[in-house]
Amino acid sequence: MSSCKRVAGATGKTTLHIDPVTRIEGHLKAEVVVEGGKVVDAKLSGGMFRGFETILRGRDPRDSSQIVQRICGVCPTAHATASVMAQDAAMDTKVTTNGRITRNLIFGANYLQSHILHFYHLAAQDFVQGPDSAPFVPRYKNSDLLTDRNKGLAAVNAAAVDQYVEALTVRQVCHEMVAMFGGKMPHVQGIVAGGSSEIPTKERLIEYAARFDLVKKFVIEKYLPVVYLVGSQYKDLFAVGQGHRACIAYGVFPLNDAMTEFMLKPGVYYNGQDHALDPAQIHEDVKYSWFDDSTTGLHYSKGQTKPNPHKEGAYSFVKAPRYNGVACEVGPLARMWIENPPLSPIGQKALKEHFGLDAKRFRDLGEDAAFSLMGRHVARAEETWYMLDFIESWLKEVKPGEETYVKPEIPDTGVGTGFTEAPRGSLLHFLSIKDKKIDNYQIVSATLWNCNPRDDKGQRGPVEEALIGIPVPDIENPVNVARLIRAFDP
């Protein structure tokens, strides 16, 4: 069975289509050109447009946080958070300390869920061979999985499969933690403009903490070690997929009410240098996207959403955001690179053992290994570990019974932007209010940052660029292509 559509060219180049790219959220197609066993060109195409931005127009501004959550069933809390932050700004509402911390507890539990889901249930089948029944088969015949790489690793493979099953329960438990102060999951009620709707009680916090302990144990004893164990068998994947080596983060999990300190700070990195985040530098191009050309190059606050599904030359429903013209990647790697926190003791030990690397902080991995296919999995796992202490600190800081909500007043006119970080990367929501209704609503999500097509200057998007050089020794089994894409959690 042919793995992919193949179009062999006269020049020794082969074009592969992988559509759908599976085990992601949404509809994505990858078109890669392979020459000499490597990817030499790539195009990513987002195949779905729903039009949230036009659907939101004219509605009560407070409805937006409920509607935008339905953009993504994996990270609805991220969209809710960005939306209520935009609303708080537009309605000039000051959230209470307890409201801020309760939002962190809800969103933090979703982070844990999302990262565990991503590694085990979306990405792991790229490395580990599951049971021989649907939905784990069919799969690539020549898959380069752990079992193929080294027959002695059958036990490692089996342990990872066991963890896949255990992780199903752990992620359910994370959702229970979200639901405790968020009502239910997916799609929470508890994150609202003005704060959070559920005042934590002592009993609820004890229930949350008990579940958190279980999740923490899993992260430390299973998730983090297995990522390094798998990584040690795929050392070659630390050397590919670097892309533009440019990244951006908006800052997430505010640690003070002024929203000036964060668990993971905002910043931008490109051309080997750090820069302070200046939101004025964010624009979106649409030359290669199925949107009207009249809307290209706009700052998000002037953004317009005019679909043009049959536009000649375009190949995606994803717009192409750029920071000062640079295609930046977002996600755990971006956040960890910009914050540069200490690495876990497990990570430090594994890096020494398997790679001879004396690494204390994230940047000690070096640009080559950090900005790599496997580096992105390491970043996600290290971030999961890094946030454990913060969740514990919020549990200590939150005040049972203390108000979490301030009733917002909808102004006649107002403007606000909510900047946050979805587990998969930077997310902003822009809201303008006119006659107490939504006048314009614009969303720049993580998928837009990572999975965009070429910009007006013809520059590839971050995932497109990271695909360049990815090894495809067997065009019937281009397993590394989707491995690279999935490492971004698209």
Place this chain on the structure above:
Amino acid sequence: MSLSRRDFVKLCTGTVAGMGISQMFHPSVCEAISGSLNGSRPPVLWVQGSGCTGCSVSLLNSVNPHIKDLLLDVISLEYHPTVMAWEGEPAMEHMYKIAEEYKGGFFLAVEGSIPVAADGKYCIIGEAHHKEISMVQAMKDLAPKAAAVLALGTCAAYGGIPAAEGSETGAMSVRDFFAQEGIATPVVNIPGCPPHPDWIVGTVVVALEAIKTHGLAAGLGEVVKLLDSEGRPTPFFGENIHDNCPYLPAFDDDKMCKTLSDKDGCRMEVGCKGPSTMADCYKRKWNNGINWCIDNAVCIGCVEPDFPDGKSPFYEM
């Protein structure tokens, strides 16, 4: 063991939260229903249209049976974009192959609505036989061959947010699409944004049980008898939230809560849509019985055909 309609209704409606479903989906039930459709685990093809994957994520929260048992013992999930190992054109072609091989003997689960504008271009789900396949095309190809269609979530059941006012994609529900295309395959709507995992698993289990007892056509007939005028299984969607709400006594005493964080009183004056919503959330609760929307804030009526436009604004204060 056998599960009659009466048992099913009793188990769904007559028990306290956290108990009924786990008894109903006792492992022996899973065992009993395997082999109910075609001698093995019934194939399920799960396609995603204009949606958010929230219905799939909600199903992953199934506690009893655990999602693992559901995937490995109850059904054979031959196509699911978010969990399957396979990818690309061969995955799509596998889906088409299964539909042909098990013609009339597989379930088609649909998540998300079907956008028909611009020749279906607003939702391309993959490639098969060197051609881009839109959600519209996939539905035309697969739905007539399915034994029954499960329209999962409010998008698939009624159009949902992708079909709300302001939408340009022509998104529509499975039922409306079938009416337009003259497709006669039976449809069971399991709305909710997302649907509760018990609603999905419960419906699948009762359908398989009925098919096992009565054969395919008569069994599906039994399932159809369970549906209300909106195509929803009445055991889950047969009762009004407000009429059964624990805050009803407060409403009767005219005691209303003042803000979204005020736990004292009925939520109606801050915008709760419980009075116009039919679902058993009030006793089933969410995420393993942890909480539910009304205890947390307000109901926004996400299981109803007029969600979101008819339920907007969600907050009134």
